Structure formats: C-alpha cells, structure tokens
Amino acid sequence: MKKKIVCMLLAGGQGSRLGVLTSSMAKPAVPFGGKFRIIDFPLSNCVNSDIDTVGVLTQYRPLALNAYLGTGQHWDLDRSNGGVFVLPPYMTESTGRWYSGTANAIWQNREFVDQYDPDYVLILSGDHIYKMDYTKMLRFHVSHEAAATIAVLKVPMEEAHRFGIMNTDDDGNIVSFEEKPKQPKSNNASMGIYIFDWSKLRDYMQRDDADPNSENDFGKNIIPAMLNAGERMVAYPFEGYWKDVGTIQSLWEANMDLLGEKPVLDLNDPAWRIYTRNPVMPPHYTGKNADVKNSLVTEGCVVRGAVTHTVLFCGSSVDEGSTVTDSVIFPLAEIGQNCTVEKAIIGEGAVIGDNVQIGVPPRDGETVDNRLTGDIALIGNDVVVPAGAVIPRGAVVTSKTLDQFVNGGAQA
Amino acid sequence: MNQQAFGLIFTGEANPFMRDLTLSRAVGALPFGGRYRCIDFVLSNLVNTGIRNVGLIVQKNYHSLMDHLGTGKEWDLNRKRDGLFILPPYSTKDNTGLYRGDTDAFHSVMQYIRRSSQRYLILCGSHTVFNTTFDAILEQHIATGADITLMYNEDPRFFPEEQNRDLRLLFGDDGMTVESLEWNPRNPRSNFRSCEVTVIDKDLFEDLVEESYSRGSVDFVRDVLLQQVKNLKIMGWRYDGYVARIDSVNTYFMHSMELLDAPEAQDLYSMAHPIYTKVKDEISSKYGETARVRNAVMADGCLIDGTVENSILFRGVTVERGAVVKNSILMQGVTVRSGASLDHVILDKNVTVNGGRQLTGYDGIPLVFRKNLTV
Numbered sequence: 001m002k003k004k005i006v007c008m009l010l011a012g013g014q015g016s017r018l019g020v021l022t023s024s025m026a027k028p029a030v031p032f033g034g035k036f037r038i039i040d041f042p043l044s045n046c047v048n049s050d051i052d053t054v055g056v057l058t059q060y061r062p063l064a065l066n067a068y069l070g071t072g073q074h075w076d077l078d079r080s081n082g083g084v085f086v087l088p089p090y091m092t093e094s095t096g097r098w099y100s101g102t103a104n105a106i107w108q109n110r111e112f113v114d115q116y117d118p119d120y121v122l123i124l125s126g127d128h129i130y131k132m133d134y135t136k137m138l139r140f141h142v143s144h145e146a147a148a149t150i151a152v153l154k155v156p157m158e159e160a161h162r163f164g165i166m167n168t169d170d171d172g173n174i175v176s177f178e179e180k181p182k183q184p185k186s187n188n189a190s191m192g193i194y195i196f197d198w199s200k201l202r203d204y205m206q207r208d209d210a211d212p213n214s215e216n217d218f219g220k221n222i223i224p225a226m227l228n229a230g231e232r233m234v235a236y237p238f239e240g241y242w243k244d245v246g247t248i249q250s251l252w253e254a255n256m257d258l259l260g261e262k263p264v265l266d267l268n269d270p271a272w273r274i275y276t277r278n279p280v281m282p283p284h285y286t287g288k289n290a291d292v293k294n295s296l297v298t299e300g301c302v303v304r305g306a307v308t309h310t311v312l313f314c315g316s317s318v319d320e321g322s323t324v325t326d327s328v329i330f331p332l333a334e335i336g337q338n339c340t341v342e343k344a345i346i347g348e349g350a351v352i353g354d355n356v357q358i359g360v361p362p363r364d365g366e367t368v369d370n371r372l373t374g375d376i377a378l379i380g381n382d383v384v385v386p387a388g389a390v391i392p393r394g395a396v397v398t399s400k401t402l403d404q405f406v407n408g409g410a411q412a
Numbered sequence: 413m414n415q416q417a418f419g420l421i422f423t424g425e426a427n428p429f430m431r432d433l434t435l436s437r438a439v440g441a442l443p444f445g446g447r448y449r450c451i452d453f454v455l456s457n458l459v460n461t462g463i464r465n466v467g468l469i470v471q472k473n474y475h476s477l478m479d480h481l482g483t484g485k486e487w488d489l490n491r492k493r494d495g496l497f498i499l500p501p502y503s504t505k506d507n508t509g510l511y512r513g514d515t516d517a518f519h520s521v522m523q524y525i526r527r528s529s530q531r532y533l534i535l536c537g538s539h540t541v542f543n544t545t546f547d548a549i550l551e552q553h554i555a556t557g558a559d560i561t562l563m564y565n566e567d568p569r570f571f572p573e574e575q576n577r578d579l580r581l582l583f584g585d586d587g588m589t590v591e592s593l594e595w596n597p598r599n600p601r602s603n604f605r606s607c608e609v610t611v612i613d614k615d616l617f618e619d620l621v622e623e624s625y626s627r628g629s630v631d632f633v634r635d636v637l638l639q640q641v642k643n644l645k646i647m648g649w650r651y652d653g654y655v656a657r658i659d660s661v662n663t664y665f666m667h668s669m670e671l672l673d674a675p676e677a678q679d680l681y682s683m684a685h686p687i688y689t690k691v692k693d694e695i696s697s698k699y700g701e702t703a704r705v706r707n708a709v710m711a712d713g714c715l716i717d718g719t720v721e722n723s724i725l726f727r728g729v730t731v732e733r734g735a736v737v738k739n740s741i742l743m744q745g746v747t748v749r750s751g752a753s754l755d756h757v758i759l760d761k762n763v764t765v766n767g768g769r770q771l772t773g774y775d776g777i778p779l780v781f782r783k784n785l786t787v
Contacts, residue, residue, distance in 0.1 A: 278691045282445070282447070283445070285709055287707065293703055295698075299712055
C-alpha cells in the first residue's frame with residue numbers, strides 16, 4: 001500500500017571508535033541514558049512523527065539488531081501495513097555484495113522502498129541522540145518544492161571543521177557542500193538527516209551505481225551530483241539538542257548531559273517519549289547506607305554505595321562502601337564493595353571485584369593507551385575485574401589487557 | 413509450553429477491608445510492589461509455567477483491569493491459538509449480569525471452560541501474591557491422581573478482625589491428603605493456608621460447578637470444597653516461598669514494607685521468573701543534588717529532591733526538596749511538595765500533598781488517601 005514517506009535508517013557500522021563497546025553489537029545497539037539503546041532515538045522520533053515504515057540497514061551483526069527490534073512492538077511498529085525491517089545485504093541470482101557506501105545500501109534495497117511507492121524518503125543515521133519532529137521537516141521540504149532537504153545545526157565555528165558543512169544563500173538554498181573543511185565558510189553542520197523525493201533520489205542512485213569510481217556515499221557522491229545538476233536543495237535549520245555519539249568521549253558526554261537540575265537533554269517529556277525494549281526487571285532498590293545524588297537510576301538496579309553524577313543502567317549494582325562518580329554504568333554491570341570508580345564507562349555485564357580502583361591517576365612511569373578514550377576509563381563488556389585491581393584513567397580494559405592492571409601490574 | 417493446563421483467574425470478590433484502595437478498582441488491579449498490579453503475579457506465574465490459555469473472570473470495577481491487561485501482549489498472551497480471554501459478566505435469561513458468588517461466575521463462563529482443550533484447570537484468585545511456577549503442583553496432581561490439589565503455605569499470622577476468604581487445610585496422617593477444611597475460622601486449628609490456587613481436572617470441575625449451581629449454591633469453597641472434602645481426594649501442595657495475602661489495608665501495608673526489610677520477600681522480585689506488567693515507557697528515576705534516599709524501592713520516572721526512607725515509590729512520583737517521606741507507599745503520579753512530611757501513609761494514584769502538611773499514621777493503622785485527592 002502506498003505510503004507518503006518511508007524511513008531508511010543507516011545503522012551501518014561496527015563503530016570502531018567505540019572500541020570494545022561494539023565488539024559484539026553494532027553501534028546503534030549501544031546503551032544510552034539508563035534505559036535506552038542509541039537506535040531507540042531515531043525509531044521513537046519516527047513513531048512520534050507518524051512515520052510507520054522503517055528499514056534498518058546494517059551489515060554488522062544483524063542478528064543482535066534483529067533480536068533487539070523483534071516485531072517492533074516496543075516502538076509500536078508492529079504494523080500490518082508497514083513496520084520495522086532489518087535489511088542486511090543479500091545475494092541475488094547474479095550478484096550479491098556488501099554495502100559499499102551509504103547510498104549503495106539504499107540502492108540495494110530499492111525494492112523494499114518501491115513496495116510502498118512513497119513520495120518521499122527520509123534517510124537517518126543510527127548513531128545520533130536527538131529529539132526531532134520529522135513532520136515539520138517534511139512540511140518544509142514540500143513547501144520549498146525541494147528535491148532534497150538536509151537538516152542542519154549551527155555549531156561553534158571553531159568546531160565546524162569536524163562536520164559536513166552546508167553553505168547556503170539567503171533563502172536557505174544549499175549552494176555548496178564541504179565534508180570536514182579545513183577553512184569552513186559557514187557553521188551549518190549537516191545532521192545526517194535527509195529527505196529526498198524518492199523518484200529523484202532513485203535516478204541519482206542509479207547513475208551513481210553505474211559509476212565505477214563512485215564511493216556510493218550520500219555526502220561524497222549523491223549530494224554533490226544533485227548540486228551540480230542544479231537541483232533545488234534546501235537546508236532545514238534545527239534547533240535543539242543533537243549529538244553524534246560515535247566516540248567514547250561524546251558517548252560519555254551525552255550521558256552526562258542528562259544530569260543536573262536543568263539537563264541539556266531532557267528526556268522527561270510525555271509528549272515526546274523515547275520507546276525502548278523493556279528489560280522486565282523489578283523496581284530499583286536503594287539501600288540503608290546508600291547515598292545517591294544527581295544521578296539516574298532505573299529498574300533492576302541495587303544501590304548500596306555512594307553514587308554521584310552518574311547514570312546507572314538497568315540491572316546494574318553498586319555495593320556497600322563503594323563510591324561511583326561521573327560515570328556511566330551499563331546494563332547488568334556489578335560493582336563490588338569498597339571500590340572507587342571515577343569518570344568511567346563500565347561495559348554491559350562487567351563484574352568489578354571488591355576494592356578495585358578505576359579512573360585513578362597513572363602511577364609513575366605507567367603509560368596508558370588512551371587514543372580512543374582520552375581521560376575516560378573504559379571497561380569492556382562482560383570483563384571480570386578481579387579484586388584489588390587498579391585501573392588508571394583513560395585505560396581500556398578487555399580480557400586481553402586485564403593482566404597489566406592486576407596485582408600492581410606484576411609482569412605477568 | 414504447557415499444553416496440559418489452562419488458567420482461570422477469578423477477580424470478582426469484593427473486600428470491605430481494603431477500604432478506599434478498592435473504591436474504583438478490583439483487588440487484582442491494586443498497585444503492589446513498586447511497579448506491579450496484584451494480578452501481574454498470578455498471571456506471570458501462569459505464563460512462566462508455559463500456560464498459553466488464560467481466562468480472567470472480572471465483575472465489578474474492571475475498567476482499570478481491562479486498561480492494564482489490554483490484549484495481553486506484555487504477558488505474551490496475544491495469541492492466535494488460545495491467549496488471554498477477559499470474561500466480563502453479561503445478561504442472559506439465566507444470568508442477571510451480577511455474580512452472587514464464584515460458582516455463579518464459573519457457571520456463566522462454562523462455554524469458555526468447555527472450549528478449552530487442556531485437561532487440567534489451574535484456578536487462581538487475584539489477591540494472593542507470590543512468584544513461582546505451577547510445574548511442581550501440576551506434576552504432583554498428576555502423579556498422585558488427586559481429584560483436587562490445593563496450593564498452601566504455612567502462615568502463622570492471623571488477623572481475626574479482618575477475615576476474608578481464609579481457607580485452612582487440615583491433613584491426615586500422610587501430611588498430604590486433606591482431611592478437613594476451615595473456612596474463615598474464629599480459632600484456627602491450622603496454619604496451613606490456601607494460596608487461592610486449585611488444580612483440578614477440567615471435566616470434574618464442570619460436573620462440580622454445574623451440580624452445585626443447579627442446587628442454587630453460589631460459592632465454590634463453601635458449597636463444593638467444604639461439602640465434598642470427604643468424598644473427593646483433595647491433596648495439598650506445599651509452597652515454601654514468600655506469600656503475600658492482600659486481604660486488608662493492614663496486610664497490604666505490612667507486605668509492602670516486607671519488600672524493604674524481609675529477605676524472604678525478595679522472592680517476589682526473583683529474576684528467575686520475571687513478573688510482567690504493562691510498560692509505561694517512563695525514563696529512569698532522577699535523584700537531585702539534595703536527594704536523601706535510604707531503604708527504598710522505587711520504580712522509574714520518579715523525581716527525588718527530598719528525603720525518602722523505608723518507602724515504596726511507584727512510577728512517576730515527585731518528592732520535592734525539603735519534603736520528607738517515611739514508612740509510606742506512594743502510588744503512580746503522586747506529588748509531595750516542599751515542606752510536606754509523611755509517615756505511615758498510603759497515597760493512591762495522583763494524590764498531591766501540599767507544602768506544610770504533616771500526615772502521620774501508625775504501625776498497623778496507616779492513613780489512606782484515595783485517588784486524585786489534593787491534601
């Protein structure tokens with residue numbers, strides 16, 4: 001049956017800058033904000049914007065994502081007409097290949113989109129945290145009679161070089177596009193949110209697919225091609241919270257943005273709920289000697305220690321005598337007794353033994369590989385940290401690197 | 413998947429000892445344990461046993477139950493084959509639409525019972541709360557060839573002034589065969605109390621109900637079990653886990669507080685058998701800079717800036733800075749404003765307590781404020 005608009009969600013990659021957090025799942029399935037996974041945000045935005053047909057494009061561990069999304073019932077996307085679909089690459093009689101780029105992923109699934117004969121297609125990335133009403137953007141797209149509309153956010157000029165920058169004329173028409181420019185001409189950063197006329201996009205993707213030199217990427221190929229051809233392309237200005245959580249630093253920051261009296265990102269919004277797969281756990285328990293301040297705590301948590309400025313995810317626990325500050329404790333992670341945890345991300349299901357120190361200054365002469373983490377200590381998913389371990393700030397702990405932090409770093 | 417048994421939950425009974433808490437809802441719909449309704453436990457117990465056919469007899473005040481259960485999808489009971497059947501009363505020539513007792517209700521849903529393809533019926537009440545599966549009682553029922561198996565536990569606590577459907581079992585020498593039964597006794601001879609779970613062959617159940625009904629009897633326990641205890645082989649199945657009987661405001665308060673302090677009460681929260689409930693998509697609870705929380709069970713969506721001790725907070729409760737909540741139960745959507753102070757209080761859904769109010773009940777006599785009040 002015909003749909004006005006269909007969403008294609010690029011859940012893409014392994015998210016290698018998130019390192020050990022994505023060793024068993026794709027980036028969109030990384031936990032966020034106590035109860036959620038990153039992908040809950042674009043999905044909930046769709047549902048709240050009355051978009052009921054979503055294709056999720058992934059080629060990395062589709063099983064985990066598939067299991068998470070299920071029938072889509074948790075997002076109210078279990079529809080008889082439409083719904084949510086995981087679309088991994090597939091073989092046909094003649095060919096079959098990995099998605100070579102973002103545009104190629106859509107191109108390979110054109111038959112999925114064609115089923116709904118949509119007028120418009122909304123393209124999203126799966127690694128951004130924001131609340132946005134796409135119907136407003138669609139109205140903007142229609143009223144400007146554009147072939148493509150790209151959502152942009154004003155970023156500080158000094159950070160503009162990290163983004164794709166849309167240069168516009170006074171009427172909001174995009175005149176040029178630069179990916180991560182050294183000398184940015186404006187600070188209109190692309191949010192990776194596009195609305196296209198489906199028939200137009202289909203034509204450009206077809207031509208792009210025929211070009212053996214193309215990287216089949218929206219930013220690098222499709223958008224420049226449409227600009228060169230003189231298509232009407234407009235920038236849709238968005239105001240509000242938006243964060244790319246593709247790095248350990250930004251993932252930690254975005255979680256911290258939920259805290260405080262007036263949080264930068266306020267999810268306590270009955271008109272714009274973020275939906276998620278419910279973990280089916282009892283209410284949380286705060287113990288007789290606990291002291292919890294300026295933190296988020298959710299179902300299944302058991303807090304017996306002191307927790308300050310921290311996000312605890314479902315089923316995590318902090319035992320007696322432990323102090324946790326400025327940290328992100330992922331689902332089912334357990335922190336033992338008398339531990340100190342400062343500015344850390346503790347992975348899903350990690351078990352921290354008693355008397356462990358995490359996030360302390362490195363000892364004299366100790367070097368820490370913190371290229372991915374900066375000053376955030378990161379404990380990988382399911383890692384069991386034995387009692388008494390000392391983990392300096394910025395360190396990444398996996399079952400492979402664990403030994404150097406145990407027994408005073410005894411040369412194991 | 414358990415293809416041998418189906419479940420039937422009776423939620424019709426009225427209970428004056430619940431006072432304002434059941435003014436607008438059936439006991440089954442009473443919020444309990446921070447994020448559940450009483451009915452969630454028995455329903456989840458059935459589902460966790462693998463039972464996929466559950467009938468639910470509702471009578472009065474069942475809107476909140478219907479709203480809570482929906483299509484049964486949270487319990488995975490939105491099935492094409494079997495699933496959840498909500499059975500409200502309806503008027504026919506031999507049914508006035510209001511049940512005079514449970515036998516009366518069973519008679520009017522006989523069509524559902526006949527149509528169920530499973531051989532054994534697990535008949536449950538809705539105000540006895542525990543967390544287990546029925547695999548063992550079914551197994552025992554089949555192995556012993558009993559006509560009826562009653563689930564019971566040992567519970568020495570007795571509140572003579574608040575008796576409501578109190579069924580006690582007395583055993584013969586084998587310790588399993590029920591010799592006689594006590595019904596709302598004044599001086600009980602037994603501490604073995606029924607958990608409101610009866611396993612019975614479906615065919616026998618049909619016969620007993622229809623026979624009793626044709627004689628004009630309306631109460632299954634009084635007119636069938638008590639009458640037939642010598643003629644039928646009635647066995648007991650002992651449950652040693654935690655059982656909360658929500659029979660009165662006092663027992664409701666007592667069992668709620670046990671969730672905070674009694675290790676055995678943690679059975680109810682065992683993740684071995686998850687308890688399913690309607691999901692509200694609340695965000696995490698938020699503790700502010702001035703929050704001081706000790707010994708509390710708290711659901712999601714709460715905003716805490718004040719002091720909370722020894723209390724149970726349901727979803728979306730707000731405790732403002734400077735407010736003090738002790739030994740209390742705050743249901744969904746309650747707001748306690750700055751400067752208010754509560755001790756031994758039960759606030760029903762969406763109650764607001766304004767600043768400066770001091771509400772104090774006593775152990776055994778909690779104050780109850782009904783739904784939507786502003787104090």
